[in-house]
Amino acid sequence: MERSIVPGLVLTLVCSAALVTRAQAPAATTNPQQAVTGDRDTPLRPLAGADNAGVSNAVLRDQSDVRAIRVVVDAGGTRAVHAHTDVKFHLFIPITGAMQVTLEGAPGVAVSPWHPYYMKTGTRHGFQNPGPAPVEIMEIFVK
Numbered sequence: 335m336e337r338s339i340v341p342g343l344v345l346t347l348v349c350s351a352a353l354v355t356r357a358q359a360p361a362a363t364t365n366p367q368q369a370v371t372g373d374r375d376t377p378l379r380p381l382a383g384a385d386n387a388g389v390s391n392a393v394l395r396d397q398s399d400v401r402a403i404r405v406v407v408d409a410g411g412t413r414a415v416h417a418h419t420d421v422k423f424h425l426f427i428p429i430t431g432a433m434q435v436t437l438e439g440a441p442g443v444a445v446s447p448w449h450p451y452y453m454k455t456g457t458r459h460g461f462q463n464p465g466p467a468p469v470e471i472m473e474i475f476v477k
Contacts, residue, residue, distance in 0.1 A: 369396065369397035387408075387410075388408030388411025389406075389412070391405045394472075405471040407468065408463065409465060411468075413460050415458055416459070418457075420475075422455055423475075425453075426451040427451070427473070428446070429447060429448065432469070433445050434462045436460040436462065437458070
């Protein structure tokens with residue numbers, strides 16, 4: 335029973351956060367730098383760095399209190415260990431396949447699709463796609 339409720343609950347939480355953010359955003363802005371918005375069609379940008387392989391992302395929303403990005407990790411792709419020190423916490427949500435999250439100084443964690451993984455500010459982490467197909471991820475950062 336719990337397993338069937340989790341994906342719907344996650345989707346409800348993500349959609350609710352998006353609606354609240356949209357409701358709080360001004361209808362028209364005179365300063366386009368206030369919020370950057372995109373969607374699934376926003377072009378992906380490959381991540382640079384020798385330890386990043388097969389990882390691309392696109393900003394879906396970036397404003398003073400929240401940032402959401404779409405990430406695509408190719409089969410076998412790896413994101414180097416890093417930390418987000420400019421946020422209070424962030425949710426790592428694999429959408430189309432399972433991911434392996436690496437935590438510095440701790441065992442790795444398998445994260446199933448639609449299961450949000452919570453990380454506090456400064457948590458050093460990386461991730462890998464151990465599967466045979468690309469995986470889409472949503473990352474939500476609360477500043």
